[in-house]
Amino acid sequence: MKQLLLLALFIPTLLWAQDDSKYLAGAVPLENGKVVFAKEINAPSFSKDEVYDRMLDWANGFFSEDNNRVAYSDKAQGDIAAIGQTNLVFQSTALSLDRAEMNYRVTMECEDGKCIMKVAGIRYEYNVSYQREPEKYTAEEWITDKYCLNKNKTKLNRGNGKFRKKTIDFIDEMFASASAALGVQAAANVAPAASVVPARTVTPAPQVPAKEGYVAFAADKIPSTLLQILPESDMQVASAGKPDTKETSAEWKGTGNMFGKSIASIVISKDSPVYKEIGDNGTYSLSFFKKGENGDPWLVIDCRKQGETAEGQQITIIGEIINVWMK
Template sequence: MNRFLAILLLCFPLALAANETKDNTDPKYLENAITLVDGKVTFQQTLEAPSLSKEELYDLFLNWANERFKPSNEKLEQNRVVYTNPQEGEIAAIAEEYIVFSSSALSLDRTRIYYQFFIKTEDGRCDLTMSRIRYWYDENRDGGERYNAEEWITDKMALNKKKTKLAPICGKFRRGTIDLKDKLFEDAAQVIGTTRTAQTPATTLVPASTVAIESVPSTTPKELQTVTIEKLPANLSELAAAGRITVKVNDEEIDMKADNWGGFGKLLTKDVAYTLVDQSRIAVNAAMEHSDNYTISFYPKGQTQPIVVIECKKVTAQKMTAEELKTLNQSADSSKNYTLYIGEILRIQMR
């Protein structure tokens, strides 16, 4: 049974119950309700405030963002403002919260939603962008399922073939996301005592408003804090590909390629990290072979401080050919040989 069919069967009863009492033909949620920028689901809005300067708008929205995007409890810790630039009038935040589809004494149907929120102020106006939307659904059932908005709430997935009605499963994610977006934009509009005045076409905003938050150098870096593996960003592999990944052994930090990062797994009952090293990287392999402990660090593009640091104790090292790696669905250069290092995770730190 493929992954989609399994989730379809698992979620169908809950999805049906959640949508029975709602109008799934409301045009607000149908065709063209989801906008894309470079293939990514992105919502944008412009607020007009002719009497306010860029500096005044920046101060107002910084206060709002610091209050709106803060951890709400021990299970929702990713909310925070991660970048501020008063000179450019820019504020960026990452968010983690719940969308509740249905709730009763017997059941609770909800999903975590993760997204990024970018604010750009200028004299007399403010541009808002909500992007990089992801979901973690049914987290208490065998770890749940994770989706990107692009594979879950677009017209192709979340509408029927005629595009006249929300689909029973993906449709509730689409509805909840649009409602959340509208509430965010309305709350932002209230900051300057106005209503939303312009739905900005997704292709017209300047590139600065669609830049990945992780790639923007922060002027106020946060301290590293110990977290559990569940709190790590779901796009850690994207972060590695866009920035830098290093391995530190005996106080020597060595740059590695993004494809050296293999991801996480379980070995018996312990969380482990997988690291692939090209055997021609003599210095890296020599350092790894002669040390029991090492640290893997992830640096966003343009930053000199890591955003994630993973401390590991080496469990085993296995030499593998590229062909052997491909049997594990790993992307590897067929002209090279690799060593797969498996390390027990001792501690994870994140800013």
């Protein structure tokens, strides 16, 4: 009888361990060092336009809540991009709520008979009771195999393992919802990014004359150390059409990747003359200066506008990075 009782006590533990196998080695895929969850949804009976229309309808519904929005759509190319935010709830009781805010980007490339979805740019904010400011992590430093599994890759770490599990579960559910929009029953597992058909070839930006006194960087080769100090610099935005008209109150939001293009995002006032000058597809420069100092900028990023989203009087502009110059 005692043996049966002991077995009954161990069964929940064994089932829990079996459930965890889904989240172990390889469950969080990497693409060029970045966490990228990818899913190819096949719908062979639909044309490119039909796939696009269904996915855009789905995206407008799925990303309709606060801080979620469709940021870019182009029917001719079949491209859709969205910005998402959700709360990952780890534990909820009458006395406490343990959760983290997760921000992410989704891209959808619609073609004849299929849609390729990718989720990237995952970031977390986690409130800790004994700290005034929330802790912030990126997926690359928090939920990858390197940081989230034990040495033998047989167990999740206690602290960040819950982030990995909830992230995978959320993305599985989102892919399942998108698949249903195309009338497809989703597969159980998320495909690694490397197994998905590569994005279409991107035409390189034309070469421009070197900027005197500056060193050029490829858009996808900006050193991470430079990106980390951009929020601490003063930023100035100027349209290529009217470089003397400048905006100094815009907010830097960071870099990323969208449909194979390196992008930069800023938030600017709807009433800004620079915003009005940039228009629909204009080019503009982001100049960065040392805090409180005048003179030449230490970094200049030239961009071509790709899309925007509005939130009240503020506009988030997404621009393709076409040149990077450092003094």
